[in-house]
Amino acid sequence: MPEFKTWNLEQFKEWIDLCLHCGACYARGPIVPHNWRELPPHEYAAPHKKCPPFEYFKFKNYSPQGRQILASLIFNDRYEIDEEVIRSFFSCTSCAMCNEICIPYRPMYTVLAMRQEIVEKGLEIPNPLKKITDNIQSSGNIFGSRKHPEIFKELSIPETGEDIFYSGCYATYLQPETALASVKILKSAGIDIAHLGDKEGCCGEMLKQSGNMELFKKTAVENVEKLKQAGAKRVIISCAHGYSTFKNDYTNPHVVGALPFEVIHITEMIASLLKNGRIRFSKNLNKTVTYHDPCFLGRQCGIYTQPREILAAIPGLTLNEMDRYGKWSYCCGAGGKVTMNAFPEMAKETGKERLLEARAVADTLVTSCPTCLAHFKKTAKTEGIDIEIVDVSMLVAKTMELVD
């Protein structure tokens, strides 16, 4: 089977006519009802609602199937890209649920290919994404902040070393407490952790999501080089997007290829430290929590068990799963930061739906992605949904009494 995520645009153009138009990628209901004797196991029990932009905008062109049709026509020069096409492709949340459903054709990769086509044709992408692209180019971060915050000042960690913590834009500029918590956990396990400090640049995920593959490739090469120069043997990332970008996209032979260091998500690291007895959880937290699988960590990187192992080890914590969990987890609405910026109303509605789903089973929603965290917090506030929202590293740091 072709491995779409390592493909380039030209290969997509050649193979695009594959969709059968069956609609499994967005139609309501499970994709498999039963096998005569029993209901499907979780692996095949796709949820009732699947595709956030389709649920919000209602029409087929906002579904994976509709986008496949449009992409096929456009790649075959049978249809012109118009404003509605651009909306159809940029409203995709990249949640990748369609990729789980449609194993042969992986529709989400078509969306990314089409965004690249839109940029290569010199067409206008949504304004907020242009702004983010400019920010990354001018300031090295998605927010356009000129000043790099000194988030680890109190810990005075080095800028070079074999183990480098990559904090990413969200944790660095919006949620320094989560980055700090991660580093404290690592240090308490005896890891000599380093951080590039103000040399750390944006991973470039938003450039890829915005279709600007040329700039993305340049950014990826620069980042890998910086980490290599700093002596990295292991890069530990707390951001689900950064992790997926390093792990899945940098390794694409059309981008960087094989990396000279290992890439580890903070939840993988914590779960492993816990297993090896290098860290211990002590404080009882007395909470009923539910875990939101970030799309970029779960479906895109296959990390489902480690965060749950961590939560299970925290004293006093009860984990209740939502209806949609694991590989069928619903998007938080942030949509790879694309939809939260370019389609904020849709992002809000999607986030609201997910928050209500969480609140039905728990009083605290735990996640392991700073984008999900920020979007959930903002949506809960604007929609008045009463639920605590917390990053898994923060919970760990609390139970280890590393933070208050």
Added chain:
Amino acid sequence: MLDENLIKELKAIVGPKMVSTAPTVCESYAYSFSLSIDWVTRPEIVVMPTTTRHVSEIVKLANRYKVPVTPKGVAGMTGHGGPLHGGILLDFIHMDKILLIDDKNMKAVTEPGCSFFKLAQELFKKEMILPTAEYGPGPNVAASAITPVNGFGKTRYGRNIDLVEGFEVVLPTGEIVQIGSMAYAETDFGPFFRYITGPDLIGLFTQSNGAYGIVTKIAYRCLKRPPYWSFFTYYWPLEKIRKCAEVLQEATAMELFDVHINDKWKFEAFKYLTGVSLVPDDCYFCVIFSINGFSQQELEGKRKTVEALCSGLEGKELPGIAETFFDAWPTFFCPPTHPIAAQLADAGYKVIKGGYMYLYDSMNYPLSWFPEVYEKIMEIAQKHKIHGPPRLTVFDGFPMKSQVMCSQTWAFVNRKDPEWMQAIHKSTEELREWFGKRGGTYQQCFPPVLPDFTWTNQKSAHTLLKRFKQFLDPNNILSPGTF
């Protein structure tokens, strides 16, 4: 040119977010779930009603503006589920509620956009089952009942339309009527029986493409789901085709859940790619049996009866095939998600460098005619060099109650490759000619493609259908071009 006032009024009926005239939106509705035809017609307006009242108001409005209205259909991977002449396309995907599951009287009533998967899931929880194989994730319950084509996926119980017991329909005037069991829906008895006093009206709306009315509620007859199931395969060599046919006839007359036949070419894609054969050298026809029972003894009894039938007619048992295709997770009727289907797609990539299998006929005929029809299909396929690897012309047969065989033939062909498509089209035309002269009609595309055996072979019926159309829909508003 669309009247701006029409758009305004449509938006007033269903809400502004449920109407679109954007070319890109409409373009995405121009294509169907089809392995057989590339019929592309773009609607001018896509409207998503959420209530029967919406549908009624839309139809009244369409009459005033003389704009066609077509409900989105298509079933079983064949046919076209969109408009034939532009106008308004009604997409019912947001009108998908299950309205009733009556486990005592074994009935289910849903809105038209409910998917079979959703309905099947809920029925399962109440120990019921729809004896259909026409799941396919795309088709919704009403779409499959109104699409006038045959396609993949039937059990011995027949097509989905054989399970329909009642409709709520919006007529071309906008009037809402309840027919069949739905005529009883609001009474104390509920939708219990298909037949009302007088003629059975259900048939006027099934396979109608929505030309006589738009289905807004649909009642299905369900079966109790037995807890014991068994799936097994017997095979015959090519020269024993008549013995195999005899088994099909006998087995279809028994109380089994399903009988299905494939020739060996279905499994040859694996051999072609890997060199490993899934079937023995002397295997040519595989007959797959799905049986069930309310007790282990009943199941074993049925299995023994079928095994005696098969062995008595020189069949040999073939372990592994039925168990893999029909018993494993997930069900086979979900092409893109099934691991085996994914492998088929993989074979498609590798063998034909793109595309997927192409369905080039779909026909119904007396089960007793199976040997003659099969031999003709293969004779024509050999003549046009689509028989055997790499095109792997595959026969897929669904014997049904009433001793009717519904079969499709498909091949791995890249639709972009003019040479192979020409060979396929020549085979299709030659077979249609042979088949049509015997009284058969192709049923995988609608309206029928030329030569038009569908109407020439059913002349008086066609005349009556047209007369009904004129009477019910004088403005020719609903799905024009259907009859």
